[in-house]
Amino acid sequence: MRRAFLCGEDRLTGRSFKHRCQWVEDGIHELAGIFGVSVWGYAVMSNHLHVVVQTLPEVVATWSADEVAQRWLRLFPRQDQDSAMRAEVLAGNEERIRDLRERLADLSWFMRCLSEPIARSASKEDACKGRFWEG
DSSP: OOOOOSSSBOTTTOOBOTTHHHHHHHHHHHHHTTSSEEEEEEEEOSSOEEEEEEEOHHHHTTSOHHHHHHHHHHHSOOTTSOHHHHHHHHHTOHHHHHHHHHHTTOHHHHHHHHHHHHHHHHHHHHTOOSOSSOO
């Protein structure tokens, strides 16, 4: 079984994971500027976190296709493609923009985009594989 610590200190090994709290805070602030949400508060514990989020689909509905595309590409950039060209192609695809608009106002997508990079960084730092977050 993996002993996964989000933050805090592992009493068995004495190893501190407090620096990971900054990962969470940075992720929340970054995503709040991309998603159509208001973040009202959060708490980071040693093995989990709580985030109080209000989704704002009515705000996302006002974004242009270009804005939706640019926000999405901030979430999923690609180094191998020109970002301006990619944004232009994406903005021209009405069906895809409709899907992305829904995702940018969706709590599950917000949490996915918050938790996945944290899990990847923690696994890399811990030099292990497997689930970081409990199902």
